[in-house]
Amino acid sequence: MAVRHASGASASFLPESLVMHASLELQPVLASQYDRKRTEFVIHALEIIPWAQTYEDNEKRAPRSVKAAVAAATATARTDTRVCNICSTVGHIARTCPSRPKNEDDEETPRWALAGIVAGCITEEDSIVDSGASAHLVKHSSMLYAAGDATRQARLREKVDGETHWIELRNFNHAPKMAINLISLGTLMLQGCNLAGKNNRHAVMIDDDVVMYFHL
Known part of the structure; x- marks a missing residue:
């Protein structure tokens, strides 16, 4: 006030x-x-x-x-x-704006958010995919590179179809107080990713390639 x-x-x-x-x-x-x-x-x-x-x-x-x-x-x-x-x-x-036209369905439309774990058990090196997050957050600065750039990138190690590989994501921010890395689903989709079911699992994909699997 x-x-x-x-x-x-x-x-x-x-x-x-x-x-x-x-x-x-x-x-x-x-x-x-x-x-x-x-x-x-x-x-x-x-x-x-x-x-x-x-x-x-x-x-x-x-x-x-x-x-x-x-x-x-x-x-x-x-x-x-x-x-x-x-x-x-x-x-x-x-x-x-108080004069903004109101959608009649707004009050009846349920609001929801999706959060998924990108690993079988949670450790501080694992990640959560969150539809409510507006930005990617990473706990350890060592995972970031090009730190002087406004669009910092991070390398995350993920396991896909039995093989461990590195994925690189843009626009990460360092948040040392986070208990776990946070991946913004909205940001991923703006960068061309989509959600799909693959091998009876939930997956983040680019075209036909799996970027990561996650558990709800």
């Missing part, structure tokens, strides 16, 4: 601004907590802030503190001039 009152701007910008102005190390992990579909913006922001502060306290590193991120979000909200594409007013965007 303090950020909202200080900025005088729409509350709809608060959660997104907090993520955007966090430190580079905190951003990818914070992004995993940000749900752009939620409409109770102030409550969501108040959930993100203590979670982020706890994360930084546990890491004992704060190149840019949560307090600084809140200040930056406030400053951005004061000068944010984005115009809604639906009603052409400043203060919110089309996604949160």
Whole structure:
């Protein structure tokens, strides 16, 4: 509420601004907590802030503190001039516009998420395929290469049809506090992958090639 009152701007910008102005190390992990579909913006922001502060306290590193991120979000909200594409007013965007046409089926359509384990038993070297994740997250920085590039890649070792091989995925972020590697299903599909049944198992595939199997 303090950020909202200080900025005088729409509350709809608060959660997104907090993520955007966090430190580079905190951003990818914070992004995993940000749900752009939620409409109770102030409550969501108040959930993100203590979670982020706890994360930084546990890491004992704060190149840019949560307090600084809140200040930056406030400053951005004061000068944010984005115009809604639906009603052409400043203060919110089309996604949160009160005049946005409502799909009659929205309330009746069930929301679901898929999560699958890419191994028979879970260890910190294994991965979870998650349809709710917006980005790939990897626990160990040693798995990343081209770390100076904005689109960092990671090499993961997976077993497919009895043979162990390496797969390379783009746009990974380092998240050392994660208990396990997280693979974003949405990102995989944007990169040309698809879900299919193969050999009576669930598989992520590119064309006819299996990238990885996973268990629900």
